[in-house]
Amino acid sequence: MTPEHETEVAEMIAGATGALRIQGGGTRHIGASVEGDVLRTSGLSGVTLYEPGALTLVASAGTPLQDVEATLAAEGQRLAFEPMDHRGLLATSGNSTIGGVVAANVSGPRRIQVGACRDSLLGVRFVDGAGRVLKNGGRVMKNVTGYDLVKLMAGSWGTLGVMTEVSLKVQAVPEAEATLVAEGMTAEKAVKVLSAALGSPFDVSGAAFVSEDGKALVRLEGLESSVRYRATRLQSGACQDWSVVEGDMSADLWRDVRDVKALCGGDSTIWRLSVKPTDAPAVLQKLGNPNAVCDWGGGLIWVDVPDELDLRAAVSGVSGHATMVKAFEAMRKHVPAFDPEPAPLAALSKGLRAKFDPRGILNPGLMG
Known part of the structure; x- marks a missing residue:
């Protein structure tokens, strides 16, 4: 399944009768293989808003990372958190997507200075396991009440929802x-x-x-x-x-x-x-x-x-x-690919997954 619009993502998830394996560009396969239908986000592509003067960029989750980087480079800018290319290490092919980068919270050497990928993330749109379209954050950094979904989605590996759009702050190339x-x-x-x-x-x-x-x-x-x-x-x-x-x-x-x-x-x-x-x-x-x-x-x-x-x-x-x-x-x-969580944290994680993926169909078993 390769939806081209957010509404199609919502329909596919709402109508799913079993597990879904969420995939961006397929360059970061980690953990045991998820048994289920593959839902690819690569059809959700394109930079939808870019304001160089405001150092902000909004892109559909399936946009190839190389396209995002090329768009920024044309204006003398970059992603500050320096995302890694896993293809050489994991012997994979294809093109990494910006949504995949965020889902895995991929952060490179510059993290010691500017923070992780999640620290550059301003907002997200995603579809949860019940087929609901949710959004959090925006084009500027701000505090929110309730769940900080922006931070939760970064590093969630598709287990809380399928991202459809991400908003990022960017940085001028020195x-x-x-x-x-x-x-x-x-x-x-x-x-x-x-x-x-x-x-x-x-x-x-x-x-x-x-x-x-x-x-x-x-x-x-x-x-x-x-x-x-x-x-x-x-x-x-x-x-x-x-x-x-x-x-x-x-x-x-x-x-x-x-x-x-x-x-x-x-x-x-x-x-x-x-x-x-x-x-x-x-x-x-x-x-x-x-x-x-x-x-x-x-x-x-x-x-x-x-x-x-x-x-x-x-x-x-x-x-x-x-x-x-x-x-x-x-x-x-x-x-297990990821460390087993201490009991209090595991209970919190279980509660979050029950909230956002009540049927347990999004990358089940990948993170515990």
């Missing part, structure tokens, strides 16, 4: 960017320096470590003179003697971090761990120092581990959560 680079670093040393850089007054927009070659990266963006000044100050302080890469070469480095290029192409299981940044070296040591990409100053760890490793048990003493992003189908069937 004049310049530069990345300070060091190689041959250990995780412990890299995280220590990344933490110092993030704690400095120099407005760092990226801080990452790639274990494959011991490469540590710190990104600066802004006016050219400001970037140059901040890079010089960091080179004389936290990032002493690090080299500087600028322009397109810098952008390429962060595209590789964003898309976790160092882990692409293998057959092992890929996990995504969110931890306290200073815990990252100990987590990697517990796991046997596997191939990993640490973003957000060490707070986000992408790790490649053998299929048989019980990763959650291996890091059970560490505060945080783990998501199984890639695995063979057999493993996806018996190992």
Whole structure:
């Protein structure tokens, strides 16, 4: 089923007699496969409103991400939260959609500076599991009463409703960017320096470590003179003697971090761990120092581990959560993609799903 209008989405959901597998561009398959009819949002496409002066954009949920980015680039703007392209890591094809990005709350290296995808989300329109069309938020940031559906929908993976339209705040592309680079670093040393850089007054927009070659990266963006000044100050302080890469070469480095290029192409299981940044070296040591990409100053760890490793048990003493992003189908069937929720949170989640999907037909079982 590929509806082309919101009313068709509502009719299809209201008339559904069984489970529905909600799909945007099909580039982010995660967890056990949902058994049911596929409802694709790719027919809901197009930028419906764009006001560069107001830094706002409204698009139908099935609009390809590349189209949104091209529209913004023509006006010297971008999505601040730097959404990842999962296709290389997950060996998928097709085109990611802006609704899929929001549904998965996909957020890249710049999250440490500007927040996650949900923090750029101004409003949503969606159809819930009863076939009702709902909307929340608008073209400007504002407080609302009752459910904050804008925040709830970001990261809900289609389990609360099928998004039909999203409204986002956007950002001007800065004049310049530069990345300070060091190689041959250990995780412990890299995280220590990344933490110092993030704690400095120099407005760092990226801080990452790639274990494959011991490469540590710190990104600066802004006016050219400001970037140059901040890079010089960091080179004389936290990032002493690090080299500087600028322009397109810098952008390429962060595209590789964003898309976790160092882990692409293998057959092992890929996990995504969110931890306290200073815990990252100990987590990697517990796991046997596997191939990993640490973003957000060490707070986000992408790790490649053998299929048989019980990763959650291996890091059970560490505060945080783990998501199984890639695995063979057999493993996806018996190992949940998302961490089991504590009882109070699980009860709240169950109540929300009962409210917005009373029949339990939207991506059932995907998030518990």
